Amino acid sequence: MKRLLDSQLIRALARGCAVLGAGGGGDPYLGLLQALQAIEDFGPVPLVDLDEIPGDSLVMPCGGIGAPTVFIEKIGNGDEGERLREHLEYATGRKVVALMASEIGGSNGLMPVAWAARMGLPLVDADSMGRAFPEVHQATMHLAGIPASPAVMTDERGNVVVFHTISGHWMERLQRTAAVEFGGAAASTEFTLTAGQARAPGVTVRNSVSMAIRIGTAVADVNGSPIDALIAAIDGNRLITGKIVDVDRRTTSGFARGSVVIEGLGADAGRLVRLELQNENLVAMERGRVLASVPDLISVLDSETADAITTERIAYGQRVTVIAFGCDPVWRTERGITATGPRSFGYDFDYVPVEELAGAGD
Amino acid sequence: MKRLLDSQLIRALARGCAVLGAGGGGDPYLGLLQALQAIEDFGPVPLVDLDEIPGDSLVMPCGGIGAPTVFIEKIGNGDEGERLREHLEYATGRKVVALMASEIGGSNGLMPVAWAARMGLPLVDADSMGRAFPEVHQATMHLAGIPASPAVMTDERGNVVVFHTISGHWMERLQRTAAVEFGGAAASTEFTLTAGQARAPGVTVRNSVSMAIRIGTAVADVNGSPIDALIAAIDGNRLITGKIVDVDRRTTSGFARGSVVIEGLGADAGRLVRLELQNENLVAMERGRVLASVPDLISVLDSETADAITTERIAYGQRVTVIAFGCDPVWRTERGITATGPRSFGYDFDYVPVEELAGAGD
Incomplete structure (x- = not known):
């Protein structure tokens, strides 16, 4: 374990995620509140390096999908991460051992912390952008040829949709229209991969959680x-x-x-x-x-x-x-x-x- | 087995499905061509009564979803039924033993014949409308309280979406938007049930395939x-x-x-x-x-x-x-x-x- 994400580190993380969001990824204040509540209820979240977990373990990249203008009014239920995991495990026939932020930017850098706390799972110190991007296929795993399927999307009501698409382009189209139908925002996982795959050069952006914390700390401690x-x-x-x-x-x-x-x-x-x-x-x-x-x-x-x-x-x-x-x-x-x-x-x-x-x- | 659906019966079926479609269900001529080709390639399809198959066997209601104006230009690939079955079996953990037309009306009364021929499965003499209706939840199973989930949708390209919704209303919303994104039409299965459930009064419209054949024959043989x-x-x-x-x-x-x-x-x-x-x-x-x-x-x-x-x-x-x-x-x-x-x-x-x-x- 690299460190335990407690409330102090999560506050620094939120500031860093905001900067790395490049304006996007959703308002980190909402993700911060949910992460703080989750670790108060379920305890702090271990931040682990990809090297620390077995190579054949499944990592679930996850976050919100939709318009950030909607996310500020349409708050999650809290149990989205558990539904994503349940259906992803069923679709892949394998167990998820750690979560990863799909994008470190904005609220999407914090929601996986809240979900990991509820599930008692660690968060890996990586993401698939090193920032936030608007479209599903704009992920490092896409460049590395890892399929976006199977992907799972859920809303705060409990609806679940599982996608198996022929391309990242179709994943973006189908997930986007489902997110719009859900009211403009939803939670999702795609590009699921093993820790072994995630460790290969260029497949993920390593140490991006640590980087966000470092940015947040640098600003907080300044004179x-x-x-x-x-x-x-x-x-x-x-x-x-x-x-x-x-x-x-x-x-x-x-x-x-x-x-x-x-x-x-x-x-x-x-x-x-x-x-x-x-x-x-x-x-x-x-x-x-x-x-x-x-x-x-x-x-x-x-x-x-x-x-x-x-x-x-x-x-x-x-x-x-x-x-x-x-x-x-x-x-x-x-x-x-x-x-x-x-x-x-x-x-x-x-x-x-x-x-x-x-x-x-x- | 009630009878073997050969090319002559399928032609009568097509005429009857057209009448029972009440204008909808898609142009039966397209379904007829696909059903005729499929039985030429794979042999005729047994039409069975629900009483003939074991009560715990899974029946897959299936057909097209979308706008019939689109179906006449956007033809299926032929293997949609197999993909629906594969993903439905995975989602339910059970084997499909027979197909059923979701709606007997229009092309949707014939597509399940084509799919059944390819899979070597029988077709049950029933459907869930006794006609065609535009919306997903307008099915007898919906009235009987059988959930629409899990539902599977696929397009001619090979994309697959699996839906687990909290209501039939949400199923209609999510399937409709996915069908629109696929270009206005797709193939789908929902309201999967056992033969035992399907036999209960009011859960399905019994003998609707036979009725369509009877209508088609009445018109064909007239002086x-x-x-x-x-x-x-x-x-x-x-x-x-x-x-x-x-x-x-x-x-x-x-x-x-x-x-x-x-x-x-x-x-x-x-x-x-x-x-x-x-x-x-x-x-x-x-x-x-x-x-x-x-x-x-x-x-x-x-x-x-x-x-x-x-x-x-x-x-x-x-x-x-x-x-x-x-x-x-x-x-x-x-x-x-x-x-x-x-x-x-x-x-x-x-x-x-x-x-x-x-x-x-x-």
């Missing part, structure tokens, strides 16, 4: 500017400091989509930066120039506290600092860029790493 | 008017003989919906009858007076041949005779009317049996 401490902790680039002056956001087809405009303040006065979003912040642009784009992470931080603000919580007038930082190297491979780069979201430009873009703008 | 022979065979009421003068039909939310207007010819000159449809013909009206409504059957027949014309094949100019006849008594119970009467489709009037309406109009 000076939390923003500066955060940027130092993640080797981030400050894109703009300013005020939200426009928010265009709608919930459609199971996603939150829209755009946000930030007007610079202080040293950035006169600048206007536009973010485009699909659950997560996808692209940051200024006068037609791309400042950062997926798969790199773009996070909007409260300028005072450095708390990350998820896309569904962004509102006119907020004083924010927008940062961008590099994604896990797996997303910068050819397959990674195909699955999650700007063109995969319909943009007509190529991906350029954020550190190169930052250099070009100087 | 005089096929329409008269058909009306005599089913104790039907002629509503109007005329010409289709208006068709308003659209495919939406997984259904074909719309209305059709028939202008009377000959003795019916000057009359206008309007049919409203949701996959099936729901209501026949004349100057605001209801001539017939669900759950009774309204079928549109070619005035020359007495071939029933399904709702997706109705076209301007066709010379037709519209008939109506009584549904299975199970649908005239309070629960039956609640599930399938006019109010269940949003109409603001009570169900009156077609024979009473016919008397009132004289």
Whole structure:
């Protein structure tokens, strides 16, 4: 066991998950409350390394699916994780020995902690994105050729749907429509794999839970500017400091989509930066120039506290600092860029790493 | 075994299924072609009575789900039945020993013959409607309290979805959205039951395959008017003989919906009858007076041949005779009317049996 996730670590984890969510993954405050309640009721959750568990053990990647704008009003029941496990074990004929966050970003980095506490299972120190992405197949296991099937989805009422699809693309289509029918949000597991598979290079993003805790701790313990401490902790680039002056956001087809405009303040006065979003912040642009784009992470931080603000919580007038930082190297491979780069979201430009873009703008 | 379904009987079955479809269940010509091919390749299908098979044997009700307007362009692959059986057996942990048509109406009365031939399984002489209905929970098993779960749906590509829902209502919602995502049509099984359950009064509509064959044979062997022979065979009421003068039909939310207007010819000159449809013909009206409504059957027949014309094949100019006849008594119970009467489709009037309406109009 690497460490025991108690309430203090979970609070740090929540701050880190918010930053790694790149605006998405759902409001971590809701996941935090559920994780804190679960460990109070059932005890803390062991965080384990993938190397610590037998190679043939089944790991269940899990989290929420749907629009984060819906998740803030449509809260889980708490027993979703147990239903996912029950039906996944039946579908695979094997026992789940540990949970893994499908995505470390946002509330989805915390829900598996709450579910693991209730089941008395450990959480592995890994996820399949190192951030949050909007679509089901945007997972490291997809790049590694691990099938998304069988996948299980459940809602807070107790409905369960099991999917066996011919491709990750069909998994995204069928899960998305089911999530919409459930009211816009549900819980799911897909890309189930063994610990042995998960340990292979590039199949998962290792140590991402620890990374989120480290980020959250760095900001919490600082004496000076939390923003500066955060940027130092993640080797981030400050894109703009300013005020939200426009928010265009709608919930459609199971996603939150829209755009946000930030007007610079202080040293950035006169600048206007536009973010485009699909659950997560996808692209940051200024006068037609791309400042950062997926798969790199773009996070909007409260300028005072450095708390990350998820896309569904962004509102006119907020004083924010927008940062961008590099994604896990797996997303910068050819397959990674195909699955999650700007063109995969319909943009007509190529991906350029954020550190190169930052250099070009100087 | 009651009889062996060979090509001659299947042709009669197809004519009967068309009439019992009340406009729905999909074009029986497509089901006929698939059933004929399957029995040519794999041999004829035994038609068995529910009393002939062991009470604890599992019966798989099955058919197509979606909009018949889509089925005429999106043909099955042929192996859908095998996938349904494989996943249903896995989900229930039991073996399927016979197939049953979920609905005897339209192509859905014939697809289970094609699937049974491929699997070497018998078909039971029963269904769960005695006609065709548009929605999943409009089945006799639903009235009898048999759960729709686990249900399995598959498409021609090989995708499979397994549903465990908390109600028949949720089954309809989730299956419908999945069918829409598959392109508007899919194959499915729900309300799986044992032969013992299926034999209990009101749980299934018994002998409906035989009835369809009898109807088809009555029309085929006639010397005089096929329409008269058909009306005599089913104790039907002629509503109007005329010409289709208006068709308003659209495919939406997984259904074909719309209305059709028939202008009377000959003795019916000057009359206008309007049919409203949701996959099936729901209501026949004349100057605001209801001539017939669900759950009774309204079928549109070619005035020359007495071939029933399904709702997706109705076209301007066709010379037709519209008939109506009584549904299975199970649908005239309070629960039956609640599930399938006019109010269940949003109409603001009570169900009156077609024979009473016919008397009132004289």
